[in-house]
Amino acid sequence: MPPKADINKAGWEQSEFPILCETCLGANPYIRMSKQEYGRSCGTCARPFTVFRWNPGDGARFKTTVVCQTCAKVKNVCQTCLLDLEYGLPTQVRDTALAIQSDAPSSDINREYYAQNMESKLQGDKSGLGSGRTQAAGKEMLKQLARTDPYYKRNRPNVCSFFAKGECNRGSDCPYRHEKPVEGDLAHQNIQDRYYGRNDPVARKIMSSNAQAQGLKAPEDTSVMSLFLTALSPEATEDTIRTGVIQSLPTLDSTSLRSVVHVAKSRCAFVNFKTREAAEHAAGAWSNGLDLNDTQVTVKWGKSKAAPVKA
Incomplete structure:
Protein backbone atom coordinates (compact mmCIF):
# COMPACT_ATOMS: atom_id res chain seq x y z
CA MET A 1 0.00 0.00 0.00
CA ALA A 146 20.63 42.39 -24.67
CA ARG A 147 23.58 40.27 -23.55
CA THR A 148 23.55 37.33 -25.95
CA ASP A 149 26.89 35.77 -24.99
CA PRO A 150 27.49 34.11 -21.60
CA TYR A 151 29.18 36.32 -19.02
CA TYR A 152 31.06 33.81 -16.89
CA LYS A 153 32.68 36.57 -14.83
CA ARG A 154 29.50 36.49 -12.74
CA ASN A 155 30.48 33.01 -11.52
CA ARG A 156 33.69 34.14 -9.82
CA PRO A 157 34.19 33.29 -6.13
CA ASN A 158 33.11 35.77 -3.51
CA VAL A 159 35.60 38.21 -1.99
CA CYS A 160 37.59 36.79 0.92
CA SER A 161 36.51 38.61 4.07
CA PHE A 162 39.73 37.67 5.86
CA PHE A 163 41.82 39.20 3.05
CA ALA A 164 39.78 42.39 3.30
CA LYS A 165 40.77 42.58 6.97
CA GLY A 166 44.38 41.63 6.20
CA GLU A 167 44.16 38.33 8.08
CA CYS A 168 44.01 35.62 5.36
CA ASN A 169 47.03 33.30 5.56
CA ARG A 170 45.97 30.66 3.03
CA GLY A 171 47.52 32.43 0.05
CA SER A 172 46.91 30.72 -3.29
CA ASP A 173 45.00 27.90 -1.53
CA CYS A 174 42.22 30.28 -0.57
CA PRO A 175 39.08 29.50 -2.63
CA TYR A 176 37.89 33.12 -2.42
CA ARG A 177 39.01 36.22 -4.31
CA HIS A 178 41.77 38.29 -2.80
CA GLU A 179 40.38 41.69 -3.72
CA LYS A 180 39.14 44.67 -1.81
CA PRO A 181 35.33 44.72 -1.76
CA VAL A 182 33.73 47.50 -3.78
CA GLU A 183 31.16 49.47 -1.84
CA GLY A 184 28.14 51.14 -3.39
CA ASP A 185 24.54 50.50 -4.39
CA LEU A 186 25.52 47.65 -6.74
CA ALA A 187 26.97 45.69 -3.80
CA HIS A 188 23.66 45.66 -1.93
CA GLN A 189 20.83 44.05 -3.88
CA ASN A 190 17.67 42.48 -2.53
CA ILE A 191 16.28 39.27 -4.07
CA GLN A 192 12.67 40.44 -4.07
CA ASP A 193 13.57 43.86 -5.47
CA ARG A 194 15.51 42.21 -8.31
CA TYR A 195 12.69 39.77 -9.01
CA TYR A 196 9.82 42.29 -8.94
CA GLY A 197 11.88 44.95 -10.72
CA ARG A 198 11.83 47.76 -8.21
CA ASN A 199 14.68 49.85 -6.82
CA ASP A 200 17.24 47.72 -8.67
CA PRO A 201 20.57 49.62 -8.79
CA VAL A 202 21.86 47.50 -11.70
CA ALA A 203 18.75 48.31 -13.75
CA ARG A 204 19.07 52.02 -12.98
CA LYS A 205 22.70 52.00 -14.12
CA ILE A 206 21.87 50.19 -17.39
CA MET A 207 18.96 52.48 -18.24
CA SER A 208 20.91 55.62 -17.35
CA SER A 209 23.86 54.59 -19.54
CA ASN A 210 21.54 53.78 -22.45
CA ALA A 211 19.75 57.12 -22.10
CA GLN A 212 23.07 58.96 -22.26
CA ALA A 213 24.13 56.94 -25.33
CA GLN A 214 20.87 57.95 -27.06
CA GLY A 215 21.42 61.65 -26.34
CA LEU A 216 19.16 61.83 -23.29
CA LYS A 217 21.77 62.70 -20.68
CA ALA A 218 20.08 64.31 -17.71
CA PRO A 219 20.81 68.05 -17.52
CA GLU A 220 22.93 69.29 -14.64
CA ASP A 221 20.16 71.64 -13.59
CA THR A 222 18.13 69.44 -11.21
CA SER A 223 15.15 71.80 -11.47
CA VAL A 224 14.48 70.45 -14.97
CA MET A 225 11.71 67.86 -14.56
CA SER A 226 10.07 67.87 -18.00
CA LEU A 227 10.52 65.93 -21.23
CA PHE A 228 9.81 67.31 -24.71
CA LEU A 229 7.94 65.09 -27.21
CA THR A 230 8.10 65.91 -30.94
CA ALA A 231 6.70 64.43 -34.19
CA LEU A 232 3.39 63.57 -32.55
CA SER A 233 0.52 62.13 -34.56
CA PRO A 234 -1.93 64.72 -35.99
CA GLU A 235 -4.72 62.88 -34.13
CA ALA A 236 -2.93 63.20 -30.78
CA THR A 237 -4.72 65.08 -28.00
CA GLU A 238 -3.76 65.97 -24.47
CA ASP A 239 -5.85 63.09 -23.13
CA THR A 240 -4.36 60.48 -25.47
CA ILE A 241 -0.85 61.70 -24.68
CA ARG A 242 -1.50 61.53 -20.94
CA THR A 243 -2.99 58.04 -21.25
CA GLY A 244 -0.09 56.80 -23.38
CA VAL A 245 2.49 58.25 -20.98
CA ILE A 246 0.89 56.60 -17.94
CA GLN A 247 0.55 53.24 -19.72
CA SER A 248 4.20 53.32 -20.83
CA LEU A 249 5.42 53.78 -17.24
CA PRO A 250 3.73 50.97 -15.28
CA THR A 251 6.39 50.98 -12.55
CA LEU A 252 5.82 54.70 -11.92
CA ASP A 253 2.97 56.06 -9.83
CA SER A 254 0.53 58.03 -12.00
CA THR A 255 0.52 60.78 -9.37
CA SER A 256 4.16 61.49 -10.32
CA LEU A 257 2.89 63.19 -13.48
CA ARG A 258 2.35 66.90 -12.91
CA SER A 259 0.90 67.99 -16.27
CA VAL A 260 0.90 67.51 -20.04
CA VAL A 261 1.04 70.60 -22.27
CA HIS A 262 0.09 69.80 -25.87
CA VAL A 263 0.88 72.20 -28.71
CA ALA A 264 -1.29 70.79 -31.52
CA LYS A 265 -0.09 73.27 -34.15
CA SER A 266 3.55 72.22 -33.72
CA ARG A 267 2.70 68.54 -33.02
CA CYS A 268 4.73 68.56 -29.82
CA ALA A 269 4.10 68.30 -26.08
CA PHE A 270 5.76 68.89 -22.74
CA VAL A 271 5.43 66.14 -20.12
CA ASN A 272 6.07 67.63 -16.68
CA PHE A 273 6.83 65.42 -13.67
CA LYS A 274 6.64 66.22 -9.98
CA THR A 275 10.09 64.83 -9.15
CA ARG A 276 13.45 64.70 -10.92
CA GLU A 277 13.65 60.97 -10.17
CA ALA A 278 10.41 60.33 -12.08
CA ALA A 279 11.65 62.38 -15.04
CA GLU A 280 14.94 60.45 -15.17
CA HIS A 281 13.03 57.15 -14.99
CA ALA A 282 10.85 58.22 -17.93
CA ALA A 283 13.92 59.33 -19.91
CA GLY A 284 15.47 55.90 -19.41
CA ALA A 285 12.26 54.15 -20.47
CA TRP A 286 11.86 56.35 -23.57
CA SER A 287 15.53 56.54 -24.57
CA ASN A 288 14.78 54.82 -27.91
CA GLY A 289 11.55 56.73 -28.50
CA LEU A 290 7.94 56.43 -27.38
CA ASP A 291 4.94 54.92 -29.18
CA LEU A 292 1.89 57.19 -29.02
CA ASN A 293 -1.18 56.85 -31.25
CA ASP A 294 0.66 54.27 -33.40
CA THR A 295 3.42 56.82 -34.02
CA GLN A 296 6.95 56.69 -32.66
CA VAL A 297 7.76 60.11 -31.23
CA THR A 298 11.13 61.62 -30.35
CA VAL A 299 11.95 62.44 -26.74
CA LYS A 300 14.28 65.16 -25.46
CA TRP A 301 14.91 66.79 -22.11
CA GLY A 302 13.27 70.15 -21.51
CA LYS A 303 15.46 73.23 -21.15
CA SER A 304 16.20 74.94 -17.87
CA LYS A 305 14.70 78.34 -17.22
CA ALA A 306 17.04 81.22 -17.86
CA ALA A 307 18.43 82.81 -14.73
CA PRO A 308 16.93 86.25 -14.04
CA VAL A 309 19.08 89.15 -15.15
CA LYS A 310 20.24 91.30 -12.24
CA ALA A 311 19.89 95.05 -12.66
Whole structure:
Protein backbone atom coordinates (compact mmCIF):
# COMPACT_ATOMS: atom_id res chain seq x y z
CA MET A 1 0.00 0.00 0.00
CA PRO A 2 1.58 3.34 -1.02
CA PRO A 3 2.31 5.77 1.80
CA LYS A 4 -0.26 8.43 2.45
CA ALA A 5 0.61 11.83 0.99
CA ASP A 6 1.67 14.43 3.53
CA ILE A 7 -1.06 17.06 3.55
CA ASN A 8 1.42 19.63 4.87
CA LYS A 9 3.36 19.38 1.59
CA ALA A 10 0.38 20.25 -0.60
CA GLY A 11 1.42 22.92 -3.09
CA TRP A 12 5.14 22.41 -2.51
CA GLU A 13 7.19 22.17 -5.68
CA GLN A 14 9.15 19.20 -7.00
CA SER A 15 11.28 19.38 -10.15
CA GLU A 16 13.84 17.28 -12.02
CA PHE A 17 16.00 20.04 -13.51
CA PRO A 18 16.31 23.79 -12.84
CA ILE A 19 15.50 26.69 -15.16
CA LEU A 20 18.88 28.34 -15.72
CA CYS A 21 20.56 30.80 -18.05
CA GLU A 22 23.69 29.75 -19.94
CA THR A 23 25.94 31.85 -17.72
CA CYS A 24 24.82 30.27 -14.45
CA LEU A 25 24.97 26.77 -15.94
CA GLY A 26 28.63 27.29 -16.88
CA ALA A 27 30.83 26.57 -19.88
CA ASN A 28 31.12 22.82 -19.23
CA PRO A 29 28.02 20.92 -20.42
CA TYR A 30 28.89 18.00 -18.13
CA ILE A 31 28.45 19.04 -14.51
CA ARG A 32 27.33 17.38 -11.32
CA MET A 33 24.34 18.76 -9.50
CA SER A 34 23.14 17.99 -6.01
CA LYS A 35 19.38 17.87 -5.62
CA GLN A 36 17.49 18.41 -2.39
CA GLU A 37 13.71 18.21 -2.37
CA TYR A 38 12.10 20.98 -0.34
CA GLY A 39 15.60 22.22 0.50
CA ARG A 40 14.61 25.82 1.19
CA SER A 41 11.80 28.33 0.87
CA CYS A 42 11.42 30.27 -2.36
CA GLY A 43 12.84 33.78 -2.12
CA THR A 44 9.61 35.29 -3.45
CA CYS A 45 6.57 33.10 -2.72
CA ALA A 46 8.05 31.39 0.40
CA ARG A 47 6.98 27.89 -0.73
CA PRO A 48 9.45 25.02 -0.20
CA PHE A 49 10.91 23.84 -3.53
CA THR A 50 13.56 21.52 -4.96
CA VAL A 51 16.99 23.11 -4.57
CA PHE A 52 19.85 22.41 -7.01
CA ARG A 53 23.50 23.17 -6.27
CA TRP A 54 26.47 22.86 -8.64
CA ASN A 55 29.88 24.24 -9.57
CA PRO A 56 29.74 25.96 -13.00
CA GLY A 57 33.49 25.54 -13.70
CA ASP A 58 37.06 25.65 -12.45
CA GLY A 59 37.74 28.59 -10.18
CA ALA A 60 34.04 29.42 -9.84
CA ARG A 61 31.92 29.48 -6.73
CA PHE A 62 29.13 26.98 -6.13
CA LYS A 63 25.77 28.24 -7.29
CA THR A 64 22.26 27.37 -6.14
CA THR A 65 18.67 28.06 -7.10
CA VAL A 66 16.97 30.76 -5.02
CA VAL A 67 13.39 30.83 -6.38
CA CYS A 68 10.96 28.09 -7.35
CA GLN A 69 10.20 27.19 -10.97
CA THR A 70 6.71 28.70 -10.85
CA CYS A 71 8.08 32.12 -9.89
CA ALA A 72 10.80 31.77 -12.53
CA LYS A 73 8.22 31.04 -15.23
CA VAL A 74 5.97 33.91 -14.18
CA LYS A 75 8.79 36.39 -14.77
CA ASN A 76 10.70 34.33 -17.39
CA VAL A 77 13.90 34.56 -15.34
CA CYS A 78 16.76 32.28 -14.31
CA GLN A 79 16.22 30.55 -10.97
CA THR A 80 19.65 31.65 -9.78
CA CYS A 81 20.60 35.10 -11.10
CA LEU A 82 16.99 36.29 -11.67
CA LEU A 83 17.90 37.84 -15.03
CA ASP A 84 15.56 37.60 -18.02
CA LEU A 85 16.19 34.40 -20.00
CA GLU A 86 15.69 36.04 -23.41
CA TYR A 87 17.65 39.26 -23.04
CA GLY A 88 19.92 38.58 -20.06
CA LEU A 89 18.77 41.85 -18.44
CA PRO A 90 17.26 42.75 -15.05
CA THR A 91 13.48 42.47 -14.91
CA GLN A 92 13.15 46.19 -14.18
CA VAL A 93 14.82 47.04 -17.49
CA ARG A 94 12.68 44.58 -19.44
CA ASP A 95 9.39 45.51 -17.77
CA THR A 96 10.06 49.23 -18.16
CA ALA A 97 10.95 48.91 -21.85
CA LEU A 98 7.94 46.73 -22.66
CA ALA A 99 5.55 48.53 -20.28
CA ILE A 100 4.72 45.33 -18.42
CA GLN A 101 2.67 45.75 -15.26
CA SER A 102 3.24 43.04 -12.67
CA ASP A 103 0.14 41.90 -10.79
CA ALA A 104 2.05 39.62 -8.41
CA PRO A 105 1.68 40.42 -4.69
CA SER A 106 4.95 41.72 -3.31
CA SER A 107 3.97 41.37 0.36
CA ASP A 108 4.01 38.20 2.44
CA ILE A 109 0.22 38.04 2.41
CA ASN A 110 -1.24 35.83 -0.36
CA ARG A 111 2.14 35.19 -2.03
CA GLU A 112 1.87 31.42 -1.65
CA TYR A 113 -1.78 31.43 -2.76
CA TYR A 114 -0.85 33.47 -5.85
CA ALA A 115 1.99 31.08 -6.72
CA GLN A 116 -0.30 28.06 -6.52
CA ASN A 117 -2.85 29.72 -8.81
CA MET A 118 -0.16 30.67 -11.32
CA GLU A 119 1.18 27.12 -11.28
CA SER A 120 -2.16 25.81 -12.53
CA LYS A 121 -2.39 28.55 -15.21
CA LEU A 122 1.13 27.88 -16.47
CA GLN A 123 0.54 24.23 -17.30
CA GLY A 124 2.43 23.66 -20.56
CA ASP A 125 3.57 27.30 -20.86
CA LYS A 126 7.20 28.36 -20.70
CA SER A 127 6.51 31.87 -19.43
CA GLY A 128 3.74 33.87 -17.81
CA LEU A 129 4.56 37.11 -19.61
CA GLY A 130 2.13 36.44 -22.41
CA SER A 131 2.27 37.84 -25.92
CA GLY A 132 0.48 41.16 -25.44
CA ARG A 133 1.02 44.27 -27.51
CA THR A 134 4.33 45.93 -26.64
CA GLN A 135 6.10 49.06 -27.79
CA ALA A 136 8.32 48.76 -30.85
CA ALA A 137 10.68 51.34 -29.34
CA GLY A 138 10.95 49.25 -26.18
CA LYS A 139 11.79 46.11 -28.14
CA GLU A 140 14.47 48.02 -30.04
CA MET A 141 15.92 49.18 -26.74
CA LEU A 142 16.10 45.62 -25.42
CA LYS A 143 17.77 44.39 -28.62
CA GLN A 144 20.50 46.97 -28.16
CA LEU A 145 21.02 46.18 -24.48
CA ALA A 146 20.63 42.39 -24.67
CA ARG A 147 23.58 40.27 -23.55
CA THR A 148 23.55 37.33 -25.95
CA ASP A 149 26.89 35.77 -24.99
CA PRO A 150 27.49 34.11 -21.60
CA TYR A 151 29.18 36.32 -19.02
CA TYR A 152 31.06 33.81 -16.89
CA LYS A 153 32.68 36.57 -14.83
CA ARG A 154 29.50 36.49 -12.74
CA ASN A 155 30.48 33.01 -11.52
CA ARG A 156 33.69 34.14 -9.82
CA PRO A 157 34.19 33.29 -6.13
CA ASN A 158 33.11 35.77 -3.51
CA VAL A 159 35.60 38.21 -1.99
CA CYS A 160 37.59 36.79 0.92
CA SER A 161 36.51 38.61 4.07
CA PHE A 162 39.73 37.67 5.86
CA PHE A 163 41.82 39.20 3.05
CA ALA A 164 39.78 42.39 3.30
CA LYS A 165 40.77 42.58 6.97
CA GLY A 166 44.38 41.63 6.20
CA GLU A 167 44.16 38.33 8.08
CA CYS A 168 44.01 35.62 5.36
CA ASN A 169 47.03 33.30 5.56
CA ARG A 170 45.97 30.66 3.03
CA GLY A 171 47.52 32.43 0.05
CA SER A 172 46.91 30.72 -3.29
CA ASP A 173 45.00 27.90 -1.53
CA CYS A 174 42.22 30.28 -0.57
CA PRO A 175 39.08 29.50 -2.63
CA TYR A 176 37.89 33.12 -2.42
CA ARG A 177 39.01 36.22 -4.31
CA HIS A 178 41.77 38.29 -2.80
CA GLU A 179 40.38 41.69 -3.72
CA LYS A 180 39.14 44.67 -1.81
CA PRO A 181 35.33 44.72 -1.76
CA VAL A 182 33.73 47.50 -3.78
CA GLU A 183 31.16 49.47 -1.84
CA GLY A 184 28.14 51.14 -3.39
CA ASP A 185 24.54 50.50 -4.39
CA LEU A 186 25.52 47.65 -6.74
CA ALA A 187 26.97 45.69 -3.80
CA HIS A 188 23.66 45.66 -1.93
CA GLN A 189 20.83 44.05 -3.88
CA ASN A 190 17.67 42.48 -2.53
CA ILE A 191 16.28 39.27 -4.07
CA GLN A 192 12.67 40.44 -4.07
CA ASP A 193 13.57 43.86 -5.47
CA ARG A 194 15.51 42.21 -8.31
CA TYR A 195 12.69 39.77 -9.01
CA TYR A 196 9.82 42.29 -8.94
CA GLY A 197 11.88 44.95 -10.72
CA ARG A 198 11.83 47.76 -8.21
CA ASN A 199 14.68 49.85 -6.82
CA ASP A 200 17.24 47.72 -8.67
CA PRO A 201 20.57 49.62 -8.79
CA VAL A 202 21.86 47.50 -11.70
CA ALA A 203 18.75 48.31 -13.75
CA ARG A 204 19.07 52.02 -12.98
CA LYS A 205 22.70 52.00 -14.12
CA ILE A 206 21.87 50.19 -17.39
CA MET A 207 18.96 52.48 -18.24
CA SER A 208 20.91 55.62 -17.35
CA SER A 209 23.86 54.59 -19.54
CA ASN A 210 21.54 53.78 -22.45
CA ALA A 211 19.75 57.12 -22.10
CA GLN A 212 23.07 58.96 -22.26
CA ALA A 213 24.13 56.94 -25.33
CA GLN A 214 20.87 57.95 -27.06
CA GLY A 215 21.42 61.65 -26.34
CA LEU A 216 19.16 61.83 -23.29
CA LYS A 217 21.77 62.70 -20.68
CA ALA A 218 20.08 64.31 -17.71
CA PRO A 219 20.81 68.05 -17.52
CA GLU A 220 22.93 69.29 -14.64
CA ASP A 221 20.16 71.64 -13.59
CA THR A 222 18.13 69.44 -11.21
CA SER A 223 15.15 71.80 -11.47
CA VAL A 224 14.48 70.45 -14.97
CA MET A 225 11.71 67.86 -14.56
CA SER A 226 10.07 67.87 -18.00
CA LEU A 227 10.52 65.93 -21.23
CA PHE A 228 9.81 67.31 -24.71
CA LEU A 229 7.94 65.09 -27.21
CA THR A 230 8.10 65.91 -30.94
CA ALA A 231 6.70 64.43 -34.19
CA LEU A 232 3.39 63.57 -32.55
CA SER A 233 0.52 62.13 -34.56
CA PRO A 234 -1.93 64.72 -35.99
CA GLU A 235 -4.72 62.88 -34.13
CA ALA A 236 -2.93 63.20 -30.78
CA THR A 237 -4.72 65.08 -28.00
CA GLU A 238 -3.76 65.97 -24.47
CA ASP A 239 -5.85 63.09 -23.13
CA THR A 240 -4.36 60.48 -25.47
CA ILE A 241 -0.85 61.70 -24.68
CA ARG A 242 -1.50 61.53 -20.94
CA THR A 243 -2.99 58.04 -21.25
CA GLY A 244 -0.09 56.80 -23.38
CA VAL A 245 2.49 58.25 -20.98
CA ILE A 246 0.89 56.60 -17.94
CA GLN A 247 0.55 53.24 -19.72
CA SER A 248 4.20 53.32 -20.83
CA LEU A 249 5.42 53.78 -17.24
CA PRO A 250 3.73 50.97 -15.28
CA THR A 251 6.39 50.98 -12.55
CA LEU A 252 5.82 54.70 -11.92
CA ASP A 253 2.97 56.06 -9.83
CA SER A 254 0.53 58.03 -12.00
CA THR A 255 0.52 60.78 -9.37
CA SER A 256 4.16 61.49 -10.32
CA LEU A 257 2.89 63.19 -13.48
CA ARG A 258 2.35 66.90 -12.91
CA SER A 259 0.90 67.99 -16.27
CA VAL A 260 0.90 67.51 -20.04
CA VAL A 261 1.04 70.60 -22.27
CA HIS A 262 0.09 69.80 -25.87
CA VAL A 263 0.88 72.20 -28.71
CA ALA A 264 -1.29 70.79 -31.52
CA LYS A 265 -0.09 73.27 -34.15
CA SER A 266 3.55 72.22 -33.72
CA ARG A 267 2.70 68.54 -33.02
CA CYS A 268 4.73 68.56 -29.82
CA ALA A 269 4.10 68.30 -26.08
CA PHE A 270 5.76 68.89 -22.74
CA VAL A 271 5.43 66.14 -20.12
CA ASN A 272 6.07 67.63 -16.68
CA PHE A 273 6.83 65.42 -13.67
CA LYS A 274 6.64 66.22 -9.98
CA THR A 275 10.09 64.83 -9.15
CA ARG A 276 13.45 64.70 -10.92
CA GLU A 277 13.65 60.97 -10.17
CA ALA A 278 10.41 60.33 -12.08
CA ALA A 279 11.65 62.38 -15.04
CA GLU A 280 14.94 60.45 -15.17
CA HIS A 281 13.03 57.15 -14.99
CA ALA A 282 10.85 58.22 -17.93
CA ALA A 283 13.92 59.33 -19.91
CA GLY A 284 15.47 55.90 -19.41
CA ALA A 285 12.26 54.15 -20.47
CA TRP A 286 11.86 56.35 -23.57
CA SER A 287 15.53 56.54 -24.57
CA ASN A 288 14.78 54.82 -27.91
CA GLY A 289 11.55 56.73 -28.50
CA LEU A 290 7.94 56.43 -27.38
CA ASP A 291 4.94 54.92 -29.18
CA LEU A 292 1.89 57.19 -29.02
CA ASN A 293 -1.18 56.85 -31.25
CA ASP A 294 0.66 54.27 -33.40
CA THR A 295 3.42 56.82 -34.02
CA GLN A 296 6.95 56.69 -32.66
CA VAL A 297 7.76 60.11 -31.23
CA THR A 298 11.13 61.62 -30.35
CA VAL A 299 11.95 62.44 -26.74
CA LYS A 300 14.28 65.16 -25.46
CA TRP A 301 14.91 66.79 -22.11
CA GLY A 302 13.27 70.15 -21.51
CA LYS A 303 15.46 73.23 -21.15
CA SER A 304 16.20 74.94 -17.87
CA LYS A 305 14.70 78.34 -17.22
CA ALA A 306 17.04 81.22 -17.86
CA ALA A 307 18.43 82.81 -14.73
CA PRO A 308 16.93 86.25 -14.04
CA VAL A 309 19.08 89.15 -15.15
CA LYS A 310 20.24 91.30 -12.24
CA ALA A 311 19.89 95.05 -12.66
